[in-house]
Amino acid sequence: MxxxxxxxxxxxxxxxxxxxxxxxxxxxxxxxxxxxxxxxxxxxxxxxxxxxxxxxxxxxxxxxxxAHRREKLFKPGDLVFVRLKRERLPVGEYSKLGKRKWGPFAILTKINDNAYIVDLPDEFNTSRTFNVKDIYAYYPPDELETQPHSVDTAALSSGGE
Incomplete structure (x- = not known):
């Protein structure tokens, strides 16, 4: 063959x-x-x-x-979510229904295009170095609060004329 x-x-x-x-x-x-x-x-x-x-x-x-690869590049100071796998969490903390992404945390330094050091709090007790596949960009919520629109009942009853 x-x-x-x-x-x-x-x-x-x-x-x-x-x-x-x-x-x-x-x-x-x-x-x-x-x-x-x-x-x-x-x-x-x-x-x-x-x-x-x-x-x-x-x-x-x-x-x-x-062709299907997406470039993920971050700068120091960018806020990101990190994915902590079962091995990185303390024994008994992992739950399949628990949080998948933690953060937002700041990027401290860039090792290369594939690895970054993230400013994790000390209570995580894990390495601060993450592969780019475990880092997700943080997008802050919109500043504008969405207000429910008021409906003009008079316009509806008159047929919209």
Whole structure:
């Protein structure tokens, strides 16, 4: 069965033909055989072609995956929610109906695009370093309070004229 990344079956990649022993493809120092040296040269060229095919396939996979990726970038001082998994909470505190996201907390520093240090209170007793997949942006509630609209009953009874 052919591999979709390499386009060949693993057997033909490893052996290129009927299986040889290790001694058949190694260059022995005292051996000046032309066929042995061409076999080794062909085999190294063959392996380099397979490496190129695998790299092309990996690049294609990366493009497909990155098409659905969202960049999450935060600056120090931004308010965020953090997701604390079961392992980060004290024993007996986790409940599947409990809070999923805690916060808002401020970002202290950026380690890289994937990791941030968050200003967690000391009572959490856990590391302050979070992966970006466990950080969610905090959006403050709107300042404007929504007032219930009053309905003009006179306009309704007159037919809206």
């Amino acid at each position: 052919t591999n979709r990344s390499t386009g060949m079956c693993p057997f033909s990649i490893v052996y290129t033909k009927v299986p040889n022993t290790v001694l058949d493809i190694t260059v022995l120092p005292k051996c000046k055989s032309k066929s042995a040296s061409t076999l080794v040269e062909n085999y190294t060229e063959f392996l380099s072609n397979i490496r190129l095919k695998i790299q092309e396939s990996n690049a294609k996979y990366r493009l497909d995956v990155d």
